[in-house]
Amino acid sequence: MDETYVLAVTGQTLYLILLLSAPMLIAALVVGLAISILQATTQVQEQTLSFVPKIVATFVAILATGTWIAGMVANFAMSIINNIPNLGPK
Numbered sequence: 001m002d003e004t005y006v007l008a009v010t011g012q013t014l015y016l017i018l019l020l021s022a023p024m025l026i027a028a029l030v031v032g033l034a035i036s037i038l039q040a041t042t043q044v045q046e047q048t049l050s051f052v053p054k055i056v057a058t059f060v061a062i063l064a065t066g067t068w069i070a071g072m073v074a075n076f077a078m079s080i081i082n083n084i085p086n087l088g089p090k
């Protein structure tokens with residue numbers, strides 16, 4: 001196993017993490033922005049008001065993209081597992 005393979009797998013892993021976390025982060029960002037605008041217009045400055053909608057939006061995003069996330073993780077794991085015989089000394 002050489003360092004180029006390790007660096008390639010590390011780069012793929014980081015890209016996959018960013019790709020798979022994006023739906024939840026975007027959902028929380030959009031809901032947080034909407035709640036902030038609502039709080040600014042109504043002048044209700046309750047700090048705990050934004051937590052529950054963000055949690056609900058994140059949970060809905062997980063439910064909506066859960067099968068896609070599981071499929072991507074399974075494909076990545078299978079590619080790593082299938083590449084194990086090639087990792088020995090050459």
